Amino acid sequence: MSNFWKMPVSAVVAVALSTAAALANPYKAYEGETLVVNFPAHPHFDAVKKVLPEFTKETGIQVEVDQLQYLKMRERQTLELTKNKGDYDLIAYVVFSKADYVYADQLENLARFFMNPKLADPNYDAEDLIDGYVANIGIAGGKKGYLPGPTGSLFGLPFGSETSILGYRKDIFDKHGLKVPETYDELLELACKIPELEPGMGGLASRAASGHHASHAFLLHLAPLGGRIFDDDWNPIVNNEAGVKAAEALKKIVDCGPEGAKTFGFAEAGASFLQGNSAMFLDSTVFAGQVNNPEKSKVVGLVEWAPHPVGVRAGSQTGGFGIGIPRNAQNKDAAFLLMQWLTSKKADKLIALAGGNPVRYSTHADPDVNAKFPYMETFGEALKNADPDWRPIIPVWGKINADLGTTLSKIIVDDAPIQQSLDGVAERTRGLMDEAGYYTWSK
Numbered sequence: 001m002s003n004f005w006k007m008p009v010s011a012v013v014a015v016a017l018s019t020a021a022a023l024a025n026p027y028k029a030y031e032g033e034t035l036v037v038n039f040p041a042h043p044h045f046d047a048v049k050k051v052l053p054e055f056t057k058e059t060g061i062q063v064e065v066d067q068l069q070y071l072k073m074r075e076r077q078t079l080e081l082t083k084n085k086g087d088y089d090l091i092a093y094v095v096f097s098k099a100d101y102v103y104a105d106q107l108e109n110l111a112r113f114f115m116n117p118k119l120a121d122p123n124y125d126a127e128d129l130i131d132g133y134v135a136n137i138g139i140a141g142g143k144k145g146y147l148p149g150p151t152g153s154l155f156g157l158p159f160g161s162e163t164s165i166l167g168y169r170k171d172i173f174d175k176h177g178l179k180v181p182e183t184y185d186e187l188l189e190l191a192c193k194i195p196e197l198e199p200g201m202g203g204l205a206s207r208a209a210s211g212h213h214a215s216h217a218f219l220l221h222l223a224p225l226g227g228r229i230f231d232d233d234w235n236p237i238v239n240n241e242a243g244v245k246a247a248e249a250l251k252k253i254v255d256c257g258p259e260g261a262k263t264f265g266f267a268e269a270g271a272s273f274l275q276g277n278s279a280m281f282l283d284s285t286v287f288a289g290q291v292n293n294p295e296k297s298k299v300v301g302l303v304e305w306a307p308h309p310v311g312v313r314a315g316s317q318t319g320g321f322g323i324g325i326p327r328n329a330q331n332k333d334a335a336f337l338l339m340q341w342l343t344s345k346k347a348d349k350l351i352a353l354a355g356g357n358p359v360r361y362s363t364h365a366d367p368d369v370n371a372k373f374p375y376m377e378t379f380g381e382a383l384k385n386a387d388p389d390w391r392p393i394i395p396v397w398g399k400i401n402a403d404l405g406t407t408l409s410k411i412i413v414d415d416a417p418i419q420q421s422l423d424g425v426a427e428r429t430r431g432l433m434d435e436a437g438y439y440t441w442s443k
Contacts, residue, residue, distance in 0.1 A: 031060030044160035047356030132386035137322030156324035202258025205278035210409035223315035239422035
């Protein structure tokens with residue numbers, strides 16, 4: 001008889017557990033590898049860098065971070081992704097880069113990694129990821145080419161989710177017995193009522209400067225008010241009733257805003273709120289980290305948060321970053337393990353506690369995270385309404401967006417007629433779409 005069978009039961013169990021533990025280490029084969037990742041200079045990724053040593057401690061895989069200002073990061077990636085062998089194993093990107101990289105066949109389809117039982121963690125719980133954000137930042141090839149659908153594939157995972165959220169001065173609202181706006185009618189009424197109640201204070205600080213700031217602010221209102229840039233056949237509908245209402249809403253907000261509101265970008269609008277010159281701020285959740293920083297804010301402890309108000313539907317923006325594996329990466333399996341770990345429940349919580357933007361619903365609801373950042377549960381509720389189609393992710397969008405931004409500036413600053421102005425955008429957009437081939441199958 002084998003000596004194994006003569007061993008005490010406790011010893012047999014110990015050997016079995018030891019063997020199982022050895023077999024259960026999915027990182028063993030990659031110990032000692034070094035991954036090079038490319039991240040932007042951004043508060044979320046500053047938090048990520050604090051957590052990365054835990055990954056190395058747990059896995060034995062080293063990580064080198066090349067962190068660059070966003071535009072420089074994009075330039076570096078454009079160069080690196082064209083090489084036969086790239087220097088990066090994992091990259092961060094924004095949604096418009098997703099479209100470019102997938103179309104150029106520069107990102108790995110993640111299906112084969114999630115199909116591999118040696119790599120895919122069965123406890124990953126992908127359904128806990130913010131679904132609108134997975135659609136926005138990760139999926140390509142489905143409906144409209146950039147949304148989920150039967151032909152869609154996953155090329156990246158969300159990593160640093162942002163959506164639009166309403167910040168408001170609780171002290172001002174309490175002083176005047178004001179109700180936190182839940183609808184657009186209530187929001188627009190308060191935007192102009194507050195300057196009457198608090199002379200010298202703007203109602204709502206908003207982006208409005210010519211170019212992408214004005215178009216961003218318009219799009220912020222277009223989705224909840226029921227609008228889209230295109231219908232399902234790529235016909236421009238930015239000039240329909242919903243589009244006109246969105247432009248009217250933006251103009252009203254700016255007209256009732258703080259001094260200088262017509263020239264505000266994101267930074268200027270945020271500064272107006274932080275300095276106490278505006279009672280409300282409707283923009284990205286990434287802004288929240290500054291509100292209680294006494295070095296930047298005069299409204300510490302005075303601000304609370306509410307979901308983006310509802311028009312004909314609930315529809316907040318999707319923004320932030322995703323992470324993907326370049327097709328020319330040299331350590332793809334290990335890169336997937338890092339990607340999976342960074343977006344796991346454990347790491348998502350660690351990153352959130354370090355000041356990052358979590359990508360899971362469970363992290364937003366976590367009591368430890370909310371004890372440190374009391375607004376996080378509200379942000380999680382807002383993210384349920386994040387609209388992955390609040391702006392079209394297509395190659396010609398840059399030109400359309402520039403035209404839209406310039407036109408909206410004329411509406412805001414020069415009182416250009418709204419319907420006529422948006423009619424012009426729609427006509428020019430149709431020409432661009434025709435030239436790009438979007439009507440090929442309808443001719």
